[in-house]
Amino acid sequence: MLRSQTKLMDMGRRQLPRLHRSMTKASNLTVVEMDDKTGIAMLTLNRPPVNSCNLELLQELHESIKQIECNKSRGLILTSSNDKVFSSGLDLNELYKPNQERLLAFWSTLQDLWLTLYQSSVPTAAAINGHALAVGCVLAAACEYRVMLPGFSIGIHATKFGYVVPPFIMMSYLSVLPRRIAERALLQGKLFTTEEALEVNLIDEVADSKSEALCKCAEFIGSFEKTQPEARALTKRQFRAPDVQLLINDPEGQLRESLEYINTPLFQQGLEEYLAKLKSKNRK
Amino acid sequence: MLRSQTKLMDMGRRQLPRLHRSMTKASNLTVVEMDDKTGIAMLTLNRPPVNSCNLELLQELHESIKQIECNKSRGLILTSSNDKVFSSGLDLNELYKPNQERLLAFWSTLQDLWLTLYQSSVPTAAAINGHALAVGCVLAAACEYRVMLPGFSIGIHATKFGYVVPPFIMMSYLSVLPRRIAERALLQGKLFTTEEALEVNLIDEVADSKSEALCKCAEFIGSFEKTQPEARALTKRQFRAPDVQLLINDPEGQLRESLEYINTPLFQQGLEEYLAKLKSKNRK
Amino acid sequence: MLRSQTKLMDMGRRQLPRLHRSMTKASNLTVVEMDDKTGIAMLTLNRPPVNSCNLELLQELHESIKQIECNKSRGLILTSSNDKVFSSGLDLNELYKPNQERLLAFWSTLQDLWLTLYQSSVPTAAAINGHALAVGCVLAAACEYRVMLPGFSIGIHATKFGYVVPPFIMMSYLSVLPRRIAERALLQGKLFTTEEALEVNLIDEVADSKSEALCKCAEFIGSFEKTQPEARALTKRQFRAPDVQLLINDPEGQLRESLEYINTPLFQQGLEEYLAKLKSKNRK
Numbered sequence: 078m079l080r081s082q083t084k085l086m087d088m089g090r091r092q093l094p095r096l097h098r099s100m101t102k103a104s105n106l107t108v109v110e111m112d113d114k115t116g117i118a119m120l121t122l123n124r125p126p127v128n129s130c131n132l133e134l135l136q137e138l139h140e141s142i143k144q145i146e147c148n149k150s151r152g153l154i155l156t157s158s159n160d161k162v163f164s165s166g167l168d169l170n171e172l173y174k175p176n177q178e179r180l181l182a183f184w185s186t187l188q189d190l191w192l193t194l195y196q197s198s199v200p201t202a203a204a205i206n207g208h209a210l211a212v213g214c215v216l217a218a219a220c221e222y223r224v225m226l227p228g229f230s231i232g233i234h235a236t237k238f239g240y241v242v243p244p245f246i247m248m249s250y251l252s253v254l255p256r257r258i259a260e261r262a263l264l265q266g267k268l269f270t271t272e273e274a275l276e277v278n279l280i281d282e283v284a285d286s287k288s289e290a291l292c293k294c295a296e297f298i299g300s301f302e303k304t305q306p307e308a309r310a311l312t313k314r315q316f317r318a319p320d321v322q323l324l325i326n327d328p329e330g331q332l333r334e335s336l337e338y339i340n341t342p343l344f345q346q347g348l349e350e351y352l353a354k355l356k357s358k359n360r361k
Numbered sequence: 362m363l364r365s366q367t368k369l370m371d372m373g374r375r376q377l378p379r380l381h382r383s384m385t386k387a388s389n390l391t392v393v394e395m396d397d398k399t400g401i402a403m404l405t406l407n408r409p410p411v412n413s414c415n416l417e418l419l420q421e422l423h424e425s426i427k428q429i430e431c432n433k434s435r436g437l438i439l440t441s442s443n444d445k446v447f448s449s450g451l452d453l454n455e456l457y458k459p460n461q462e463r464l465l466a467f468w469s470t471l472q473d474l475w476l477t478l479y480q481s482s483v484p485t486a487a488a489i490n491g492h493a494l495a496v497g498c499v500l501a502a503a504c505e506y507r508v509m510l511p512g513f514s515i516g517i518h519a520t521k522f523g524y525v526v527p528p529f530i531m532m533s534y535l536s537v538l539p540r541r542i543a544e545r546a547l548l549q550g551k552l553f554t555t556e557e558a559l560e561v562n563l564i565d566e567v568a569d570s571k572s573e574a575l576c577k578c579a580e581f582i583g584s585f586e587k588t589q590p591e592a593r594a595l596t597k598r599q600f601r602a603p604d605v606q607l608l609i610n611d612p613e614g615q616l617r618e619s620l621e622y623i624n625t626p627l628f629q630q631g632l633e634e635y636l637a638k639l640k641s642k643n644r645k
Numbered sequence: 646m647l648r649s650q651t652k653l654m655d656m657g658r659r660q661l662p663r664l665h666r667s668m669t670k671a672s673n674l675t676v677v678e679m680d681d682k683t684g685i686a687m688l689t690l691n692r693p694p695v696n697s698c699n700l701e702l703l704q705e706l707h708e709s710i711k712q713i714e715c716n717k718s719r720g721l722i723l724t725s726s727n728d729k730v731f732s733s734g735l736d737l738n739e740l741y742k743p744n745q746e747r748l749l750a751f752w753s754t755l756q757d758l759w760l761t762l763y764q765s766s767v768p769t770a771a772a773i774n775g776h777a778l779a780v781g782c783v784l785a786a787a788c789e790y791r792v793m794l795p796g797f798s799i800g801i802h803a804t805k806f807g808y809v810v811p812p813f814i815m816m817s818y819l820s821v822l823p824r825r826i827a828e829r830a831l832l833q834g835k836l837f838t839t840e841e842a843l844e845v846n847l848i849d850e851v852a853d854s855k856s857e858a859l860c861k862c863a864e865f866i867g868s869f870e871k872t873q874p875e876a877r878a879l880t881k882r883q884f885r886a887p888d889v890q891l892l893i894n895d896p897e898g899q900l901r902e903s904l905e906y907i908n909t910p911l912f913q914q915g916l917e918e919y920l921a922k923l924k925s926k927n928r929k
Contacts, residue, residue, distance in 0.1 A: 200832075221828075221829065221832070235592070235596070236585075236588040236589060236592045236593045236596055237587055237588055237589070238589070239589035239591070239592045240592060241592050241595040241596050241599065242596065244599065247599070247600060251824075252824060252825070252828075253824075253825050255539065255823065256535075256536065256537075257536070257537050257562060259600075260505075260536075260597075260600050260601075261505065263596055263600060264484075264505070264585065264588070264593055264596055264597055264600075265584050265585060265588065266587070266588050278825060300833050301804075301832065301833060303805055303834070304804040304805055304832070304833065304834050305804060305805070305806070305807035305915050307807070307911060308803070308804045308807045308808060308809050308912075308915070309804045309832055311809040312803070312804055312809050312810065312831055312832055313828075313832055315809065315812065315815070316815060316827075316828050316831060316832075317828075343591060344592075347589050347592070519876070519880070520869075520872040520873060520876045520877045520880055521871055521872055521873070522873070523873035523875070523876045524876060525876050525879045525880050525883065526880065528883065531883070531884060539823065540819075540820060540821075541820070541821050541846060543884075544789075544820075544881075544884050544885075545789065547880055547884060548768075548789070548869065548872070548877055548880055548881055548884075549868050549869060549872065550871070550872050627875060628876075631873050631876070
C-alpha cells in the first residue's frame with residue numbers, strides 16, 4: 078500500500094512549484110532559514126519566553142514543516158532561539174479551564190503536527206539547545222536524530238501534573254527508548270539530564286555549542302547523501318506506519334478521548350495545584 | 362478509553378471503606394504486612410518448602426494483591442519467607458495427571474493473578490531473595506522493579522520440561538528483556554545467575570541481604586512520590602494495555618488452549634520423565 | 646492455536662520416512678552436508694561468483710531447508726563456499742526489466758524461503774564467512790545465531806539502489822536490532838563492518854576462521870541439548886508468530902505490492918543507474 082504511493086509522489090514532484098531555495102519565512106513564532114549550500118532547512122522555535130506551545134505556535138510549526146517538505150529541502154533541523162529552553166512543552170493555559178472550541182483546535186493541531194513531523198519525508202534532526210520538556214521532548218523524539226547541549230533536562234513529566242499521555246506520545250518514547258526504560262520514565266515523569274539522556278540513547282550526541290549541534294545535525298542529514306530520496310521517504314513511512322496507525326485510523330476518537338480527559342475535574346484540579354506551585358516557586 | 366476511566370476510579374476511591382493501615386493478613390500461604398511509616402505493603406510468599414505455586418497459593422496471592430490495591434497502599438513489595446527460594450514455579454503436581462476441574466480453576470487463577478499484578482495501580486517491586494524459577498520469574502517480571510540477592514537463579518526453563526509457555530508468559534520476558542535475548546532465553550530454557558540477570562536487565566539491582574533488597578524496593582517506590590497516583594496508574598494501564606489484550610479479549614480461549622496443551626500425551630510424558638529425574642536427583 | 650499443533654507434529658513425526666542421517670545433497674547451487682556425530686546439517690550457498698540469489702538458488706535453498714527439517718537434523722548451519730562473499734543479495738538481473746512470470750515465481754519463492762527459515766523447527770545459525778549484503782543479511786538475520794569473520798560487511802542497503810524493502814524484511818532487522826538502530830540502518834542503507842555488527846548485536850560472535858565459526862554455531866545449537874525439541878519448536882513458532890502474520894495472512898497481497906513496486910519506472914530507473922555505476926566501478 079505504502080510502496081505503491083511512489084507513482085503519486087513522483088507526479089507530485091513534477092507539479093510542485095519550485096520555491097525559492099533561499100526563502101526565509103519569518104514570523105513571530107517560528108523562523109525558517111534555508112542553507113543554500115547544504116539545502117537543509119533550519120526551523121527555529123521562537124515564542125518567548127520559553128517556547129511554550131500555544132495554538133498559534135503549533136499551527137506555525139505545522140505549516141512550516143509542510144512547507145519545508147514541499148520545498149524539496151534536503152533535511153530539517155529543529156532548534157530554538159532561546160539559549161536556555163528548547164521548549165517548555167504545551168502552554169498550560171490552553172489546558173486550564175479551556176475554551177472548548179479553542180481546545181479542540183489546539184489538540185487536533187498537536188495531533189496533526191506530530192503526524193507530519195514523525196512521518197516527514199525529509200531527514201529530520203533536533204539541535205536541543207536548552208530544556209526540552211513534555212511536548213518539547215516529544216517533538217525532538219519525533220525527529221530521526223538528536224544532539225543536545227550539556228546542562229539541560231529532557232523528558233515527559235506528565236504524571237507530575239496529573240496528565241495521562243495519549244498513545245501517540247507514548248510512541249514517541251517507544252520509538253527511541255527500550256520498553257523497560259520508556260515505561261519507567263513515563264511513570265516517574267522523569268526528566269533526564271543531558272548525560273542521562275545520552276546514556277539511554279534518548280539523544281544521540283552531545284555538543285558543546287549550538288553551532289556544533291547544528292553541524293552534527295547537518296552531518297547526520299548528510300549520511301543519507303547516497304540514498305534515493307523517494308525510497309528513503311517511503312521506507313521511513315512504512316517503518317513508522319504501525320506507530321501512527323491509531324491516530325490515522327481514528328483521529329477523532331483519539332481527539333475526543335484527550336479532550337474528555339483534559340476536562341475531568343481530576344485533571345483540572347491537579348493542574349490548578351501544579352500551576353499554583355509553579356507560581357509560588359517563581360515568586361521566590 | 363483507558364483515560365476516561367478516571368471518573369470511575371475517582372468514584373471508586375470515595376466509596377471504598379478505609380481499611381486499617383496496619384492490617385496484617387496472615388494465612389498459611391501468604392503474609393501481608395503494612396509499613397505504617399512508608400505506606401508500603403510487603404507481600405510474602407510462604408508455602409514451604411519452596412513456594413511452589415499450587416491452586417491455593419495462587420488464590421491467596423490474587424486476593425492479597427487486590428486487597429493491597431483497595432487498601433490505598435503506596436506500593437507493593439513481593440518477597441519470600443524462604444531465604445533460598447523465592448519461588449520454584451508452578452506446583453507440577455497440579456499439571457501432572459490433573460483433575461480437570463481443579464486444573465481449570467488453577468490455570469484460570471494463574472491468568473487472573475498475572476493480569477492483576479501486571480496491571481496493578483500501585484507501584485510494584487520484587488525483592489528476590491532466592492531462586493525465582495518459571496512462574497517465580499514471571500511474577501517478579503510482572504512487577505515494575507526487581508532487586509535480587511547474589512548466588513541465585515532466575516528464568517523461565519519451560520522448554521526443559523516440554524512446556525510451551527502461553528503468550529502472556531512470553532510477554533513477561535518481552536516487557537523487560539530485548540527481543541533477541543528474550544527469544545533465546547525462552548528457547549534455551551535459560552536460568553540466569555544473579556550477575557547475568559543484572560547484565561541483561563532482567564533484574565535492576567543486586568542487594569547483599571534481604572533487608573537491603575527491601576530498602577532498594579522501597580526507594581524505587583519512593584521515586585513516584587511526586588507523581589499523581591491516578592495519572593500514574595492510568596499511564597501504567599495504558600502502557601501495558603497491548604500486552605494484556607489477548608488475555609482480556611479472550612480469557613476462555615487462552616485458558617482452553619493451555620488446558621489442551623497440558624493434557625497432550627506429549628506434555629504429560631515429558632513431565633513424567635522430568636519428575637522422575639528430579640526425584641532421582643533428590644535421592645542422591 | 647499454535648500449541649494445539651503439537652498433536653499434529655507428533656503424528657507427522659511418526660509418518661515421516663526416516664531419511665539417511667548421512668545424506669549428502671549436492672547440486673549446482675547449494676550443498677547439504679550432515680555431520681553424523683553432531684546431527685547438524687550444514688547448508689552451503691554455492692552459486693559463483695558471489696552467491697547472488699536468482700530464482701534457482703532461492704528454490705534450492707527452500708527445498709534444502711525443508712529437507713533438513715524433515716530429516717530430523719539437530720540443527721542447521723548456513724554458510725558459503727566462497728571465502729569472500731556469504732551472499733551479495735538478490736540477483737539484480739531478476740529485478741531489472743523482468744519477465745513478469747519469472748518475477749512472480751522469484752518473489753514468491755523469496756517469501757516462502759524466508760518464512761520457512763524464520764520459522765524453522767530446528768535451531769538455526771549462520772556462519773558468515775564473507776560479505777552478507779541485502780538478502781544475504783536477511784537470511785543470516787532469520788537464523789537464531791550469527792557468527793561472522795572479521796573484515797567483512799553486513800547490512801540491508803536497499804535505499805541506495807532505490808528499493809523500499811517489504812515489511813518482512815524490516816522484521817528481519819527488528820527481530821535482532823533495537824528499533825532505533827534498525828530504522829536508522831534501513832534508512833541509511835548502512836553496511837556494518839564485522840566490528841560494528843557485533844557492537845549492535847546484529848551478529849553474536851566473531852570468529853577468526855570459517856572452521857571456528859562453524860564450531861561456534863555448533864556450540865550454539867548444542868545449547869538446546871537439554872530442551873525438548875517439540876516444545877522448543879512450538880515456542881519459537883509462537884514467539885515469531887506476530888512477525889510473520891502479515892505474510893501468512895495475505896501472501897498474495899504482499900507479493901502483488903512487491904511486484905508493483907519493482908515495476909515502477911522510478912525503481913527501474915534507479916536500478917539502471919545503480920547497475921551502470923557497478924559496471925563502471927568493476928571496469929576500473
